[in-house]
Amino acid sequence: MKIRFNTYDIVCSVAELQSLIGMRVNNIYDIDNKTYLIRLQRSEEKAVILLESGNRIHTTAFEWPKNIAPSGFSMKLRKHLKNKRLESLAQLGTDRIIDLQFGSSEAAYHVILELYDRGNIVLTDYEFTILNVLRPHTEGDKVKFAVREKYPQDRAREISLISKEALLDILSKAKNGDQLKKVVVSNTEYGPALLEHVLLKQGLPNSTKIGKTFDISKDIDTLHAALTEAEQIFSESKKSHTKGYIIQKKEERVATDDSGAKIMYSNQEFHPILFEQHKLMPFKEFDSFNQAVDEFYSTAEDQKLELKALQQERDAMKKLENVKKDHGQRLVALEKTQEVDKQKAELITRNQELVDRAILAVQSAVATQMDWAGIEDLVKDAASKGDIVAQKITKLKLEINHITLHLDDPYKELNDSDSENDENDHIPSMSVDIDLALTTFANARRYYDQKRTAAKKQQKTIESQNKALKSAERKTKQTLKDVQTITNIHKARKVYWFEKFFWFISSENYLVIGGRDQQQNELIVKRYMKPTDVYVHADIHGASSVLIKNPTGQPVPPKTLNEAGTMAICYSVAWEAKVVTNAYWVWGEQVTKTAPTGEYLSTGSFMVRGKKNFLPPSHLILGLSFLFRLEDGSIERHIGERKVLSATEEDALSVTGSEMGKDEVEVDIIDESDEDKEAEKGEDLKEKKEETNKDNDSFTESEEESKFPDTQIKIQRFPGTKVNIVTDPVIKEEEHEDQENIIYLGDDKPIVLKPTLRAQNSRSRGVSESSLKQFKPQEKLTKEDNTKQQQSKRGQKSKLKKIKEKYKDQDEEERKLRMDILQSSGASKEVKKNKKGKDVHQGGKTQKKSEPRPQKTFQPREVNDEDEPTVQADVDMIDALTGVPHMEDELLFAVPVIAPYNTLVHYKFKVKLTPGTGKRGKAARTAVTMFLKDRTITQREKDLLKAVKDEQLARNLPGKVKLSAPRLQALKK
Secondary structure (H helix, E strand, O other): OOOOOOHHHHHHHHHHHHHHOOOEEEEEEEEEOOEEEEEEEEOOEEEEEEEEOOOEEEEOOOOOOOOOOOOHHHHHHHHHHOOOEEEEEEEOOOOOEEEEEEOOHHHOEEEEEEOOOOOEEEEEOOOOEEEEEOOOEEEOOOEEEOOOOEOOOOOOOOOOOOOHHHHHHHHHHOOOOOEHHHHHHOOOOOOHHHHHHHHHHOOOOOOOEEOOOEOHHHHHHHHHHHHHHHHHHHHHHHHOOOOEEEEEEEEEEOOOOOOOOEEEEEEEEEEOOOOHHHOOOOEEEEOOHHHHHHHHHHOHHHHHHHHHHHHHHHHHHHHHHHHHHHHHHHHHHHHHHHHHHHHHHHHHHHOHHHHHHHHHHHHHHHHOOOOHHHHHHHHHHHHHOOOHHHHHEEEEEHHHOEEEEEEOOOOHHHHHHOOOOOHHHOOOOEEEEEEOOOOHHHHHHHHHHHHHHHHHHHHHHHHHHHHHHHHHHHHHHHHHHHHHHHHHHHHHOOOOHHHHOEEEEOOOOOEEEEOOOHHHHHHHHHHHOOOOOEEEEEOOOOOOOEEEOOOOOOOOOHHHHHHHHHHHHHOOHHHHHOOOOOEEEEEHHHEEOOOOOOOOOOOOOOEEOOOOEEEOOOOOOEEEEEEEEEOHHHHHHHOOOOOOOOHHHHHHHOOOHHHHHHOOOOEEEOOOOOOOOOEEEOOOHHHHHHHHHHOOOOOOHHHHHOOOOEEEEEEOOOOOOEEEEEOOOOOOOOOOOOOOEEEEOOOOOEEEEOOOHHHHHHHOOOOOHHHHOOOOOOOOOOHHHHHHHHHHOOOHHHHHHHHHHHHOOOOHHHHHHHHHHHHHHHHHHHHHHOOOOOOEEEOOEEEOOOOOOOOOOOOOOOOOOOOOOOOOOOOHHHHHEEOOOOOOOOEEEEEEEEEEHHHOOOOOOEEEEEEEEEOHHHHHHHHHHHHHOOOOOOHHHHHHHHOOOHHHHOOOOOOOEEEEOOOHHHHHO
16 A cells, blocks of 8 residues: 655645745644644635655644644644744755745744655755754765755756666666566656656556566557656646545445445555556546545545454455355265265175285284294285285285275176166275174174264254354454454543543543653643643652643642552552652642752753642552443533542442441540630531531630631541641632532542631632622531540540630630741741742742632743643543443543542442452453453443553552452453
8 A cells, every 4th residue: 555655746746835825824733753744725715735754745634633742743843833924845866855944034844754665854954054854864974964954956856858778878788588567667756656647647557577578679669658748747737736635446345234245445656647557447536635645544544444343354264265165174074984984895895715815924924923024024025926915915904903905806807897887886985994804794883883883973064054153153253343343432432632641530520641751750740731721740769740631720638649649659669669649739839840049950850949748648549441422412411520529429329338447537636725626527418508507506606716717637547647637628609608629538438627707718718708708607507516536536625624614714816926926837847948039929929838829819820941842631531431431421422531549439340459469461461351351341441441442551550469350350260
């Protein structure tokens, strides 16, 4: 199949592209590392030029999948070419090199596209000094393709019509018997397709050979006329536009139904004119050459899938034919065996006396204890003397107590003379094995028994043949159907931008991505991270940079933070070392590439300014599952599937609730100098609100003001760990007065915190007094609820009494003064660290790390010369992915996902992954096999899972793993 332009293609393409001269560059994109799109515009007229290094250049009307993050080469082209006018587009000589000039005089820039060998794209200034090159290399000793080198313009070759004398000289140097076309192609620039066309028109077919079917002296004029015509076609194509043709090949495809075979046409070549050699082949005609090339390359991927499916269908049909052929051959062999055994038995019976004498002679020789070599010599000696019995013995098989006799039908002559005898009575002579331990009749009976056994096998084979063939046909039809289904799935499969990273969707519908290596870590922070996004990193060197995409800018729920922390820990050296460690999170604006004075940050390393928010240690537990892409009409059915759950909903939906109950986390308040904050357990929130509205006997407002604003909680599961829980969310006008915070401490066990309104007001930033007037004082907890909560914590009741007694006479001013003193002690240490200009700067203001950061207002982070523009990465498409498909859903394709296991608890298909010794690929295939055997799986889900490639399954596994799932051992057996 043709994959690149030849010289004649370039001539025709350049002639068509002249209509784009005068248009300005709107933007430049890259499809892959060697294919680029230049978008041009002139008032309302638009066009897109596609350049592929080494292969092609043409306009395109198709929508190509552009990289979300433009490459460095694309950025360089944008910098110099954007808004520049396309001034000229020309071929250098007759070489496969095209020069595109943007801008004029000293502001001109050249994009030079090389379409030979490995290809290249070079950006130069007006003096052809190289500014950037796609593939830096050296040709020979002098020509260098590198930045600041001069591009060699003088190396392009020119074309001219070869004279008869030069043609005679070329042909005289060729060997006798060489193919004429091959000799001429290597010495001209017309290309093999055009040369074959003009040679055929002159009566010189492809098989013409010098010195045999081509006489140099006689046929030189004919050859010169063909080359003259080729030169004329070249000249005309430079001046006028040509049509386009795609040459196709007819392929017969087996249908999965009873409609018969389908005809498929696969694209083979593209050409500017319909050549003589292609006139009898199927083809598609286009108005222009660019349209034909665009269609050819745009459908190439689909063609590959179709051809692969076609090959798989042929293999399936070949297997079916082999089954049929094997059955036929087995029946023929059994029938032939019966006939031969019957004939051998008949020959033994008709030569009874001869066989008896042969058995007796050999048995007598054996009885004399003569060695086997001596017996063989004795038989040969007797045969040479004319012994009839010895002459019939052809081989001695004394090791198995057999001899081989060559027997003839003694009644053959009689049967020949009797024309009435049936032909079946004629038995041909053949070699027959005789068992020395049996009599003549016993030997004959042995062959009859073998004949009867073969007859029974034949009967069984015939009986089972129909069943076996039907089974094979059924399997073949299913294979053909599966191939077609998988082909359609692959066509519909869309590769999302985030799949090049480690990724998952949190249980609260946040997209989380992580870098695979240092370069991707750099890419995530520089191009994808916004100030409102959350950056997560394991507290260990060399871990993956994890980013929580936060398009709303609101605070990210704690459960998603913990899931991202688990991901950061698992994609680090902690997985192989099987070490449990912490992770921390910061806002995107706190992460910068600017290093302190005198220091250097390597690729993938960043400076985190301000306070790090540490997360509880997470277990090294991941899960493998599948997300299914929903058809647009089915998306509405799954709205709110992944959302922030209240404590009650979490308890009701949690699959692992029974396990958590056995390992509860004890939470004790350890700070006695701060205000007290009532911690509610995950009980029914609706009941609480109803009871709260009915009962007004509760704590006074002054008593609530004296509670702790910053409560430190000690987690007994991880001794020594302290978590600061800020219970004052940003007050917004649309929020309800009794808003609650739900805190997860790493084990999915929720703690509901209900802050007072004044505590919120006193600690919130940027909220106007007028907005606070819209809120009523918060309803108090009922005595009954308070009693329940006091009973739920050991020693809580007496502690609360002491606190009330201690702070009962404290007024607002005194309380504020005491709090300032307490806060200053914690802030002084952090301020010392920031003395040397390390405070976080936002919009010209210095913000101390000890101050609570505003949760609603974000300033853009610092951007230095090394920073690249942030990409507006789309995350809306995650709403079309579900892990819990419904029976009525229309599913398009499946995407494998590796995520923290507690994220996948509600997914339909899932297995648990922990550090182990199993290979990644084998573990992934085992998981898919288990999913395919699930009783609840539908046929469509089976098809989608089968369509996922093995390399996609194991791509995101962090290393060697141990697989855990119900009934896994039974499956392996």
